[in-house]
Amino acid sequence: MTVEMLHMVDTPAVVVDIQRLQTNVADMAAFAAGAGVALRPHFKTHKMIPILRLQEKAGIKGVTVSKLDEAETVIGAGFTDVLVAYPVVGPRKVARLVQLAKRADLTVAVDTPDAAAQLSTAMATEGLELKVLVEVDSGLKRCGTPPGSPTVDLAEFIHCLPGLRLVGLMTHAGHAYAAGSPDKVRLIGLAEGKQLVDTADQVRAAGLPCPVVSVGSTPTARTAGRVAGVTEIRPGNYVFNDAIQISLGVASLEQCALLVISTVISRPHPDRLVIDAGSKTLALDRGAHGNALIAGYGLLVGYPHLVLARLSEEHGVVEVRGEGPLPAIGERVQVIPNHACPVVNLADRVAVVRGEEVLEWWRVDARGGVR
Ligand SMILES: Cc1ncc(COP(=O)(O)O)c(C=O)c1O
Missing domain, CATH: 2.40.37.20 (D-serine dehydratase-like domain)
Known part of the structure; x- marks a missing residue:
């Protein structure tokens, strides 16, 4: 593109370079296939169904969303395997989730017993079963239980609740954005994968199911995604990239x-x-x-x-x-x-x-x- 470009378009304008987008989409799909992990890209980056369709064509397992608005958009467009990687808390949100669970193959991240109990009551009342990943804090200090026994304890609690099916663990090493150098980003990605795999081993040692070990951000997907035992990556920003x-x-x-x-x-x-x-x-x-x-x-x-x-x-x-x-x-x-x-x-x-x-x-x- 040149600066004379797009003279028909008024400014300021947000533009997507389709060739770069397609390359980014294909490269991450190829990485995931080569590493033997499922790709579940985050929809919150682009929020556009045409881009999700390109990702689908390149090969994805499902979709990650943060908010129920996003879940409603992707499910409305026919995408059914959806992870809500965000705490769903409170009666209004839980009621919306119940409606979505009737239409799609939903998984939800949970990091507190309170949220688990609310979801359990609502799902069991409707005779539904909701898949749950325990969200683990791998260093971002946002949501998530600490790795190790606190996560095992929450996993056990969830496993015993009606209406919920424990399917594994997830984490997001967003602190990689503060790393300051490519080497530090790589170390954070390795630690993200290793912490989650180790905790998943402890969950299994407690006799609980843990088939899904889901990691990822755009900076860490390619390192965390190579750690043996990781089953899924969830980068979002990679479709566009940016100055960060x-x-x-x-x-x-x-x-x-x-x-x-x-x-x-x-x-x-x-x-x-x-x-x-x-x-x-x-x-x-x-x-x-x-x-x-x-x-x-x-x-x-x-x-x-x-x-x-x-x-x-x-x-x-x-x-x-x-x-x-x-x-x-x-x-x-x-x-x-x-x-x-x-x-x-x-x-x-x-x-x-x-x-x-x-x-x-x-x-x-x-x-x-x-x-
Ligand atoms: C839970 C979760 N998973 C995945 C991602 C995707 O990470 P990125 O935006 O670095 O691609 C995010 C981003 O905020 C996230 O919060």
């Missing part, structure tokens, strides 16, 4: 499939340009789990001496931090967002492009689906 993945050494610029096309609208000072993409397009995300390697709010392709230093809602303030050519007022620039997932959630639709050509527009099906 580049900073971690996980992806190259050429592997970033989601771009924001923006126009230079002002140059009020020799050292300052303004573009028409602000926080309502790019999001203020600099890495939820800490990332010291991120300098601004996105990478300007072809301009390594420019830093997207500040965002207000509709303005992106670009600082000139070195020598080199500058885009003129009215010229278009390509921005690789720091974090692709919230950018998609802010867009109604994305332009699907091949080279200079817009092939079609995809609606963001589960946009704003946070309930």
Whole structure:
């Protein structure tokens, strides 16, 4: 793509490079097949059924979602093997889950006895059986039971409850995003896989079933997924990649499939340009789990001496931090967002492009689906 590209599309625009997307989708599917693990990609990254269909074609076991809104979207589109990798708590949520369990082959992550008891009562009342993975904290310090005996204890509790079927363990090593170097990312991925496999062994030693050992993030999928005993990976971001993945050494610029096309609208000072993409397009995300390697709010392709230093809602303030050519007022620039997932959630639709050509527009099906 060039900066003159897509002159028919108004800016700021979120575009998906279809060739890069297809390559990313195929590469992860090939990795999973080679490593002998199931691929259950996370839908929250793209929230678009056409992309899920590409993933399906490449070979996936099922889908991961966070929210029930996302589960309803994917099940409505005919995907039935769905993992809700998020605690489902409270009567409204549990009632929605019951309805979904009547239509699909659902699995839910559970990390507290309270949540397990709520689900058990609801499922048993309806004569349903819900598959459950115990969520283990492998270092992110978000949800999840500690590895080892606390996880075994919760697994035992779940195993004894009516309406629930214990099928294994899951974890997400999101702390890899704060790792700071590719070597540290790899070590976190190995530890993620090993901790979960060791805990799964302890669950089995207690006489409990544990066929599923599910790990993964985009940074750790390729290391954790190679640990013997891991059965499934759940990367999401890999379909697009972004500036955070580049900073971690996980992806190259050429592997970033989601771009924001923006126009230079002002140059009020020799050292300052303004573009028409602000926080309502790019999001203020600099890495939820800490990332010291991120300098601004996105990478300007072809301009390594420019830093997207500040965002207000509709303005992106670009600082000139070195020598080199500058885009003129009215010229278009390509921005690789720091974090692709919230950018998609802010867009109604994305332009699907091949080279200079817009092939079609995809609606963001589960946009704003946070309930
Ligand atoms: C539980 C869970 N699994 C998988 C993923 C996918 O990880 P990534 O976005 O790094 O691909 C996430 C991302 O937040 C997650 O929370």
